[in-house]
Amino acid sequence: MGSVKGLKLHGMWASSFCIRVELALKLKGIPYEYVEEDLENKSQMLVHYNPVYKKVPVLIDDGKSIAESMVILEYIEDKWKDYPLLPEDLYMRAKVQFWAKFFDEKLLPSCHSIARIEGEELEKGINELLENVRTLEECLEKDFSGGTPFFHGERPGFLDIVIGASFSAYKAIEEAVGVQLVDPQRVPLLVSWFSALKDLPVFKDTLTPHDKLLCRIKSFREKALKSQRV
Ligand SMILES: N[C@@H](CCC(=O)N[C@@H](CS)C(=O)NCC(=O)O)C(=O)O
Structure with missing residues (x-):
């Protein structure tokens, strides 16, 4: 299975905020490309996609960036309906x-x-x-x-x-x-x-x-x- 067109996650291995996003994508079965960031030497892409906080995680969906782990989780939940993460009630x-x-x-x-x-x-x-x-x-x-x-x-x-x-x-x-x-x-x-x-x-x-x-x-x-x- 290839990655969903243009779906990329900029993360850092030790960050539990990034692990949240990975878990949500995996549980919902959404393929993505992972880009490891060096936070001592942030990539221009990271600064470009998250100019306000310059932090990981950042999810790039078809060129559009979403930052902040909780916001990303809600975006994933709203966009991909399989395997709901939030209760219906x-x-x-x-x-x-x-x-x-x-x-x-x-x-x-x-x-x-x-x-x-x-x-x-x-x-x-x-x-x-x-x-x-x-x-x-x-x-x-x-x-x-x-x-x-x-x-x-x-x-x-x-x-x-x-x-x-x-x-x-x-x-x-x-x-x-x-x-x-x-x-x-x-x-x-x-x-x-x-x-x-x-x-x-x-x-x-x-x-x-x-x-x-x-x-x-x-x-x-x-x-x-x-x-x-x-
Ligand atoms: N509130 C943010 C926190 C993200 C965060 O703190 N990321 C850290 C890695 S664990 C980071 O990118 N730090 C780089 C920096 O502070 O310059 C979220 O939930 O995504």
Whole structure:
């Protein structure tokens, strides 16, 4: 199967925002061409297609560019109807979008920040992050209590993609910082969701390899801590 005419994804291997887009395209069975970007030396194409943020991911559909992972996911969902990622019910759809926004605005930033701090600040950061993880567990319990293996169904959908794309990053941060974020005692629903997700071939094939990401996060952490100490 060739790629859909002109469908290209500019991404970077370690970016969970890019992995979201790859997962959505693969789950819907849409072929695309992948262009790896060097973010230290961004291509003119990336700057041209995303002049506002100059970030990946950028999806180019027949010459037209779409930036921001969540916007791209919604574009893909609206354009290719096979394998719907969002629930049909409008209220459930709103809930999915609410929790996706919570993940991006609360959980991801606290996860990224603990990778670059230490001491008392780290302790405070971890507590804040654990509280956000606990809130996510409550969301699974109360908002999506259908007893399905994934957030809103029997197969992975929008929220599984948004949150699950960060699976490798979160595992690597756990190891680099030396903290257990997803503990079966505190968040059993998230633990069983993770184990259902990580065995799916599409996730296995798309998520960043653990060792490679761990190496990158450790070196990022060392540099960040060193620059704060001087
Ligand atoms: N909100 C954006 C975030 C994208 C983002 O932060 N991309 C990073 C890679 S993970 C990037 O391109 N960074 C380059 C830079 O900041 O110059 C999204 O959801 O797509």
